[in-house]
Structure formats: C-alpha cells, structure tokens
Amino acid sequence: MESKNSKRAEGAFQSKGGGGADPLGEVLRRALQRPRIFRDRNVMRSDYVPDRLPHRDEHIRRLGEILAPALSLSKPSNVFIYGKTGTGKTAVVRYVFKRFREVVERENLPLVFAYINCRISGTEYRVLAELCESIGVKVPFTGLSKAEVFSRLRRGLREKGVLLVACFDEIDALVKSYGDNLLYELSRINEGAEECGLAMIGTSNDLHFKDYLDPRVLSSLSEEELVFHPYTATELIDILTERARLAFREGAVPQAVINLCAALAAAEHGDARRAIDLLRVAAEVAERNGDSIVEERHVRLAQSMIERGRVFEALSTLPLHSKLVLAALLLLAKNGVPNPISGMIYQTYREVCGRIGVEPLTDRRVSSLISELDMLGVVKSDLVNMGRRGRTRKISLLTPVEEVEEVMESDELLASLLSHTPASIDKWRK
Ligand SMILES: Nc1ncnc2c1ncn2[C@@H]1O[C@H](COP(=O)(O)OP(=O)(O)O)[C@@H](O)[C@H]1O
Ligand SMILES: [Mg+2]
Structure with missing residues (x-):
C-alpha cells in the first residue's frame, strides 16, 4: 500500500524530470517516501514519556x-x-x-x-x-x-x-x-x-x-x-528495543544497530538519552540518504555529528546566570579584552543583567559560577599578581568565540545582548 503510493509519487515528480530542471522534485519525492524508516517520529523526541520504563x-x-x-x-x-x-x-x-x-x-x-x-x-x-x-x-x-x-x-x-x-x-x-x-x-x-x-x-x-x-x-x-544508577549496555538494549518497536517500521532498524548504539552509550556512562539520540540521528542520516534500513555506518556518522553538537548542548543547557557570565566574557572578548580580570567581568555581567531586566547575583556567587565554568572546561582562570594591589584572577574563554556566540544567538533573551558594548571598554582595552 505504502510502496504503491510512493511509486505513484515518484512517477508524478519524475515526469517533471529532465536534467535538474526541477530542483525541488527530488526533495519532494524523498519527503513523501520518508515514512520508510520512521513509523512515529514523536517517540524519539526527548520529551516523550514512554508507557513502559524497562529496568526502573x-x-x-x-x-x-x-x-x-x-x-x-x-x-x-x-x-x-x-x-x-x-x-x-x-x-x-x-x-x-x-x-x-x-x-x-x-x-x-x-x-x-x-x-x-x-x-x-x-x-x-x-x-x-x-x-x-x-x-x-x-x-x-x-x-x-x-x-x-x-x-x-x-x-x-x-x-x-x-x-x-x-x-x-x-x-x-x-x-x-x-x-x-x-x-x-x-x-x-x-x-x-x-x-x-x-x-x-x-x-x-x-x-x-x-x-x-x-x-x-x-x-x-x-x-x-x-x-x-547508570544503565548497563544490556539494559540500554532493552530500552532501545522497546523504543525502536514504536518509532520505526518493522525491519528498518536491525538488532545489530541497536546493540551498537547501546554499547557506545554504555561506554560513556550509561546515559539513555545519549543512546536514544544516537539511534534517532542515525535513522535521520539514513533517511536523508534515501536508505530504508539503518546501518552501522549511519550510527558512526551520527556519533561524530553528535560529538560536534555537544559543546553547543553543554553551553545551551547552562543555568541562566552562567550564560550571562559567558555573555559578559563574550562581549569583552569581542571588544578587545580577551583576558579580563574578575572585576571587569562582574561589571559587564551587571550591565547585561540590567539590559534584560534580570536581578544580578552577588559578586561572590558570580565567582563561584566562574569556578564552575572553569571546572567544566569552558573558561580558564589564572591567578595573576597585580603588584601592590595584591592578586586577582584573569579569566579567558576556552571555547571558541563563534561557538559561544552561536549559543547566545539561539536564545531569544540572550541574542539581544550581542550588540552591547561594555561601558568601560575603552579604559580596559589598554
Ligand atoms: N528505563 C527507561 N526506559 C525507557 N526510556 C528511558 C528509561 N530511562 C530513560 N529513558 C529515556 O531516556 C531519556 C533520558 O531520560 P531522563 O529521564 O530524561 O534522564 P535524567 O532525567 O536522569 O537525565 C528520555 O528520553 C527517557 O524517556
Ligand atoms: Mg532529567
């Protein structure tokens, strides 16, 4: 039934054919064929609440x-x-x-x-x-x-x-x-x-x-x-198998693919989200390729894609005030102060809070947020000697400016901050 439909669709779009004259034809034809892998895409979404939770x-x-x-x-x-x-x-x-x-x-x-x-x-x-x-x-x-x-x-x-x-x-x-x-x-x-x-x-x-x-x-x-506790590889296999049964057409996702996703996720820390994401992205890769069965190579591809998305995810899931501290660091870096001392960051942080109407945290709390960003490897903080004025910390971004910027742009509230220039920047730039 389905294959007949897509045959017909294929025919319809192909008739427009003729050496790339119809740039949309291929896209539309594939879109109609999509259900070949997925049965119900929603099942693989992160907010889906399954009716059964194996091993819990x-x-x-x-x-x-x-x-x-x-x-x-x-x-x-x-x-x-x-x-x-x-x-x-x-x-x-x-x-x-x-x-x-x-x-x-x-x-x-x-x-x-x-x-x-x-x-x-x-x-x-x-x-x-x-x-x-x-x-x-x-x-x-x-x-x-x-x-x-x-x-x-x-x-x-x-x-x-x-x-x-x-x-x-x-x-x-x-x-x-x-x-x-x-x-x-x-x-x-x-x-x-x-x-x-x-x-x-x-x-x-x-x-x-x-x-x-x-x-x-x-x-x-x-x-x-x-x-x-983290899931073991076998537990992840059960979770994925259950999910795959609802999400995919029969035969579209072989057991070996499920096992590979489970093993890769278990090798990290037994994270079911990771395992499900891996399988979902692998299926999407296969689908975009026009393949009707997910294979191990799709999983490998998916893994490297997810790897790249990870920094973005880590930053975009930070708590609001940590993001505001990052926004301050970003604005300083973009305006020629790549290694600001804590005081400059705090002042800039207060400015950005003011712009979006969020009450700023105290100096001390912001310091502990910076330490946390340091632990996460997002920033680097070095103690420096300021001569008679004692010691202070210099902070710099370890994450490339463009990646931080991308995260800010994706957030409606924070995107508006990107054009801000810190008030005392001229004084600091020297
Ligand atoms: N035992 C389980 N059975 C089925 N799905 C699970 C199970 N545990 C976790 N998941 C799925 O894995 C993903 C991550 O789980 P989640 O509850 O958000 O983890 P946590 O809140 O501990 O970070 C979700 O999509 C969730 O539905
Ligand atoms: Mg949670």
Missing part, C-alpha cells in the same frame, strides 16, 4: 510508595533523587505523576502534581510563579517581589485547601545561582497548616550537589532518597 520498576514502585499518602491527603515525605544525566530520573517522575494524576481526576481529590524544570525556569521568581499557577493562583510575569509571590502561594494553598506535590527537576541549577534559601522557605511553608501543604521532590544530575545545601535544608529535602 523498582524506582517507580518506591516513588509511588513514598507519594501514596498524598492520595489520603496527608503530606508525603520530601524526596531527593540523584543520578547522572540520562538515568531516567525525569522519565520516572513524569510517569509516576501521570499515573497519580489519573487517580486524582477519577476520585476528584484536592491534590495537585506540579512538575517544574528549574534549569528551564531559570529564576526563583519563575519557579514560585509556576507553583502558584499550578494551584490556580495568578501571578504576573514580573513585577511582584519574591516575598509577595511566596505569600500568595502560601495563602493559595490554605484557602484552596489543596495538597501540592511539586517536582523541582534539576534543582541544582537553581541552588547554584541563588543558594538554598528558597528551598528553606518552601520546606517551612507547611508550618501551622494541617490538611494542605507542599511536598517536594528535588532531582539533581550533580552527585556533589548535597555539598551546596545547608544541613537543615538537606535533612528536610532528603527525608527520602532515591539513587539512579
């Missing part, structure tokens, strides 16, 4: 047990989830939330499950606003103080008498920029309230994240803990 039954059951008291409207324990990227933390939480929401709807319970990605939300204000919105409390996009949004949240919880179970996914992104004060306040929001309140689930890809938390906050957030 134990985690799903455990999280379910911890959250179960919510169904009888008593506040469940807070949970802290950690594990490296691609180990299924987000997928498990979203899956469990989805199943709980089905019960909530059926039983009509005053219970809300909110999922917030802190890295994407970016600021404490946004996170609080999203919490408010999840229980139907309206908050303007900006303009209120954080304290005001916080008290609207508390009031909302009490007046509506709801129990809110909130997942703060990638909570480390928020804490590294703002400290753990918000978490502390949130952990105390239940005081004096009986039937309503807030239970928190925090996740982190950074295994050392606990070091950033005040002991009081840590003990409150990690009443329960779940650890997600």
Whole structure:
C-alpha cells in the first residue's frame, strides 16, 4: 500500500524530470517516501514519556510508595533523587505523576502534581510563579517581589485547601545561582497548616550537589532518597528495543544497530538519552540518504555529528546566570579584552543583567559560577599578581568565540545582548 503510493509519487515528480530542471522534485519525492524508516517520529523526541520504563520498576514502585499518602491527603515525605544525566530520573517522575494524576481526576481529590524544570525556569521568581499557577493562583510575569509571590502561594494553598506535590527537576541549577534559601522557605511553608501543604521532590544530575545545601535544608529535602544508577549496555538494549518497536517500521532498524548504539552509550556512562539520540540521528542520516534500513555506518556518522553538537548542548543547557557570565566574557572578548580580570567581568555581567531586566547575583556567587565554568572546561582562570594591589584572577574563554556566540544567538533573551558594548571598554582595552 505504502510502496504503491510512493511509486505513484515518484512517477508524478519524475515526469517533471529532465536534467535538474526541477530542483525541488527530488526533495519532494524523498519527503513523501520518508515514512520508510520512521513509523512515529514523536517517540524519539526527548520529551516523550514512554508507557513502559524497562529496568526502573523498582524506582517507580518506591516513588509511588513514598507519594501514596498524598492520595489520603496527608503530606508525603520530601524526596531527593540523584543520578547522572540520562538515568531516567525525569522519565520516572513524569510517569509516576501521570499515573497519580489519573487517580486524582477519577476520585476528584484536592491534590495537585506540579512538575517544574528549574534549569528551564531559570529564576526563583519563575519557579514560585509556576507553583502558584499550578494551584490556580495568578501571578504576573514580573513585577511582584519574591516575598509577595511566596505569600500568595502560601495563602493559595490554605484557602484552596489543596495538597501540592511539586517536582523541582534539576534543582541544582537553581541552588547554584541563588543558594538554598528558597528551598528553606518552601520546606517551612507547611508550618501551622494541617490538611494542605507542599511536598517536594528535588532531582539533581550533580552527585556533589548535597555539598551546596545547608544541613537543615538537606535533612528536610532528603527525608527520602532515591539513587539512579547508570544503565548497563544490556539494559540500554532493552530500552532501545522497546523504543525502536514504536518509532520505526518493522525491519528498518536491525538488532545489530541497536546493540551498537547501546554499547557506545554504555561506554560513556550509561546515559539513555545519549543512546536514544544516537539511534534517532542515525535513522535521520539514513533517511536523508534515501536508505530504508539503518546501518552501522549511519550510527558512526551520527556519533561524530553528535560529538560536534555537544559543546553547543553543554553551553545551551547552562543555568541562566552562567550564560550571562559567558555573555559578559563574550562581549569583552569581542571588544578587545580577551583576558579580563574578575572585576571587569562582574561589571559587564551587571550591565547585561540590567539590559534584560534580570536581578544580578552577588559578586561572590558570580565567582563561584566562574569556578564552575572553569571546572567544566569552558573558561580558564589564572591567578595573576597585580603588584601592590595584591592578586586577582584573569579569566579567558576556552571555547571558541563563534561557538559561544552561536549559543547566545539561539536564545531569544540572550541574542539581544550581542550588540552591547561594555561601558568601560575603552579604559580596559589598554
Ligand atoms: N528505563 C527507561 N526506559 C525507557 N526510556 C528511558 C528509561 N530511562 C530513560 N529513558 C529515556 O531516556 C531519556 C533520558 O531520560 P531522563 O529521564 O530524561 O534522564 P535524567 O532525567 O536522569 O537525565 C528520555 O528520553 C527517557 O524517556
Ligand atoms: Mg532529567
């Protein structure tokens, strides 16, 4: 049936043929043939929540047990989830939330499950606003103080008498920029309230994240803990096989290709996202080539393509303020100051914050963001002697300016900063 269709399509476009007279013909013909490899492209998207999560039954059951008291409207324990990227933390939480929401709807319970990605939300204000919105409390996009949004949240919880179970996914992104004060306040929001309140689930890809938390906050957030281990190659094979069955036409992706993707991803750190991306890109490569079966050579090609995209990905997933620090460094470099000292970076950082209406962090926090960028290998920082004025740090970008620029351009908010010239640049350039 399908092949008949595409034959017909082929014929139709070919009739225009004749030595490149129709530049679109080939493209259109291929586009019509595309379903040869993919059956359902969405299944390979990163935000797709599968109905089955092989090798995570134990985690799903455990999280379910911890959250179960919510169904009888008593506040469940807070949970802290950690594990490296691609180990299924987000997928498990979203899956469990989805199943709980089905019960909530059926039983009509005053219970809300909110999922917030802190890295994407970016600021404490946004996170609080999203919490408010999840229980139907309206908050303007900006303009209120954080304290005001916080008290609207508390009031909302009490007046509506709801129990809110909130997942703060990638909570480390928020804490590294703002400290753990918000978490502390949130952990105390239940005081004096009986039937309503807030239970928190925090996740982190950074295994050392606990070091950033005040002991009081840590003990409150990690009443329960779940650890997600990296997947083994065999586990990745099961995950990929399941996904491939839904995403691809029968026979389009041989087992050997799945095994190769799993092995390559397992050789790094057992990251399911990596494995799925590899298979998806390999399939796209094959498709663009007009091949109907994905082969090992497509996987190899996909791997080198992904490798190249990695810097971009690493930078574009940084927390907002780290990106703003990078933007400052970029503007300095573009304007003839490739090795600025910390003070210049901070001043420029404040300028860019001002331009996009984001409240700047303190000097100290920006220093720790710089140290983190240093650890990630994005910048290099050297202590230099300034004679009588003591010592300071000189920072330079290790990532090529064009690559940083590309990341900024892809971000609507940050793109507007690229034309800015730091105010004191003439003084610094000497
Ligand atoms: N056990 C699993 N079964 C099926 N898909 C999985 C499983 N674990 C992870 N995935 C998929 O791998 C990708 C990365 O998982 P994710 O939950 O985002 O990882 P994390 O949040 O730990 O970084 C997602 O596309 C997710 O659907
Ligand atoms: Mg995640």
